[in-house]
């Protein structure tokens with residue numbers, strides 16, 4: 001009936017919302033920066049843009065009322081007012097359906113945003129029942145004028161915080177830098193990431209992820225923690241999907257270190273085992289700053305009716 005056939009995760013694809021507020025940075029590995037320099041960002045920052053996002057979010061919420069939502073940018077904290085509107089909207093639609101979304105906010109919490117630290121702390125406190133986790137970017141070599149680590153520690157007293165760190169570039173990173181970084185954020189879960197822009201299906205197919213230079217540096221850094229800090233590795237788990245490979249290290253101090261490797265696109269085509277159909281496996285649905293819905297980062301068309309059909313037929317994909 002519909003040309004596009006989807007499969008997705010059990011609670012539905014993650015909804016990634018590009019907030020209509022840019023950041024003032026230019027990280028060399030940024031996947032999103034170009035989003036804010038084209039015509040799609042022309043209405044950025046306006047109330048009209050936020051309302052267009054609400055309209056699209058509401059449509060998707062009706063189909064998957066408990067999926068994960070990621071607010072990304074740009075810089076979500078560049079407008080506390082705008083971010084507050086979005087979080088309140090998520091809470092309102094969830095209350096109506098008696099459901100709950102997990103809500104993650106990707107932020108670099110730069111010094112450039114005008115709000116002072118008390119305002120940000122008050123804001124996070126106010127919305128702590130809606131925010132599941134703040135994913136705060138901190139990199140071994142900083143590309144952003146950052147707020148202090150002690151401020152991040154204050155935020156952690158209010159809500160969950162995970163540190164996200166792009167290991168950029170492979171040639172300038174080593175195990176000692178990673179060790180120092182884990183020590184710097186010793187009470188936090190840390191997700192190290194490969195530069196997505198350079199990840200190919202070949203990387204993911206590589207059965208022995210240990211051949212990855214960055215993974216070997218993380219392994220060595222964790223060994224160093226055991227020798228110098230009495231923090232040992234409790235377990236190591238590999239999680240593979242068609243689009244990503246993750247390694248999850250549990251340390252004896254209770255913290256997790258992750259290594260995340262994913263493709264620079266989200267939608268994967270797979271042939272059906274039952275018939276001749278080709279399915280698009282959806283991991284992320286993207287709401288752009290202008291409210292448009294796409295089924296990938298690169299403006300791939302999204303078909304709401306096919307998605308409704310996919311969910312109502314429980315066309316889930318476990319990989």
Ligand code: SF4
Nearest residue numbers: 023025026027030074
């Ligand atoms: S702070 Fe984030 S959104 Fe801004 S340029 Fe860096 S990676 Fe991109």
